[in-house]
Amino acid sequence: MEYLFEVKDLHKIYNTKDQYSEAQVIFEKESFTIDKESIAIIQGKSGCGKSSLLNLLSLLDQPNAGEIAINSEYITKHLPELEIHEDRFTYSDSEDKKASFIRNRCFGFIFQNFHLVPHLNVLENVMLPQLFSGVKNEVHASQKLEEVELTEKLNKYPEELSGGEKQRVAIARALIMNPSIIFADEPTGNLDSENAKIIIDLLETLSQEHKTKLIIVTHDHEMKETLKTNVEGYRNTGRIEPIFIKDKKIIVDQFIDY
Numbered sequence: 381m382e383y384l385f386e387v388k389d390l391h392k393i394y395n396t397k398d399q400y401s402e403a404q405v406i407f408e409k410e411s412f413t414i415d416k417e418s419i420a421i422i423q424g425k426s427g428c429g430k431s432s433l434l435n436l437l438s439l440l441d442q443p444n445a446g447e448i449a450i451n452s453e454y455i456t457k458h459l460p461e462l463e464i465h466e467d468r469f470t471y472s473d474s475e476d477k478k479a480s481f482i483r484n485r486c487f488g489f490i491f492q493n494f495h496l497v498p499h500l501n502v503l504e505n506v507m508l509p510q511l512f513s514g515v516k517n518e519v520h521a522s523q524k525l526e527e528v529e530l531t532e533k534l535n536k537y538p539e540e541l542s543g544g545e546k547q548r549v550a551i552a553r554a555l556i557m558n559p560s561i562i563f564a565d566e567p568t569g570n571l572d573s574e575n576a577k578i579i580i581d582l583l584e585t586l587s588q589e590h591k592t593k594l595i596i597v598t599h600d601h602e603m604k605e606t607l608k609t610n611v612e613g614y615r616n617t618g619r620i621e622p623i624f625i626k627d628k629k630i631i632v633d634q635f636i637d638y
């Protein structure tokens with residue numbers, strides 16, 4: 381499989397709980413591909429379906445119809461025990477166990493509200509994905525905290541950290557299982573512009589270092605410029621892959637107004 385994602389005729393609707401309002405169509409027959417190399421940025425108005433799309437791509441949710449195929453060789457390159465024999469993985473109910481395994485072992489997640497566990501300290505928060513997989517490694521977690529320059533806050537609790545520091549903990553946690561892909565839903569949404577830039581810089585640098593694909597949902601209209609100008613390797617290389625959602629359509633490979 382050539383691409384990282386091949387999405388075909390994607391159909392996503394949300395059924396409402398009350399019987400008087402209609403189901404909401406989010407995407408109807410949308411087809412597109414996502415590259416292996418570039419940084420993908422998903423943009424569009426509030427409520428257009430950015431988080432919904434991220435949930436579908438990251439196997440947190442399934443489409444109502446259509447298909448999302450993931451390049452299985454790419455995502456499981458360091459994980460032969462996953463035993464996906466086809467070159468593509470498509471999430472269906474029968475693949476539920478595999479999908480959660482992939483989420484834990486091959487994907488990292490970063491959210492706008494950090495999603496740190498308040499009663500765990502910084503180190504324990506970073507180690508959380510390890511606990512689910514039963515491979516505890518404190519040294520590795522400390523290394524990740526070093527990468528985000530938070531070694532001195534190892535024993536602090538989330539409430540003792542600034543917003544930027546919390547998001548750096550979340551980045552260390554997202555990286556702990558050496559994921560193939562990091563999904564970030566508005567990672568800078570709760571930060572001032574200075575901290576936002578630090579976080580984007582860090583994400584970009586670390587993803588290049590670890591060869592981790594980044595898929596970022598953002599409202600930040602400047603994101604394209606921020607990404608293109610701050611890391612030498614990405615300057616003017618066009619390695620940003622825009623994904624815009626507008627009027628239930630998914631438009632890739634071009635920047636549009638929304």
Ligand SMILES: Nc1ncnc2c1ncn2[C@@H]1O[C@H](COP(=O)(O)OP(=O)(O)OP(=O)(O)O)[C@@H](O)[C@H]1O
Pocket residue numbers: 394395404406424425426427428429430431432433
């Ligand atoms: N679990 C759900 N059940 C029902 N409706 C939902 C659900 N999740 C999202 N929606 C609806 O689907 C639409 C798209 O939501 P989504 O969260 O994907 O938007 P978004 O583009 O991420 O918005 P924002 O920029 O505000 O985060 C919204 O109208 C929302 O109300």
Ligand SMILES: [Mg+2]
Pocket residue numbers: 430431432565
């Ligand atoms: Mg959202």
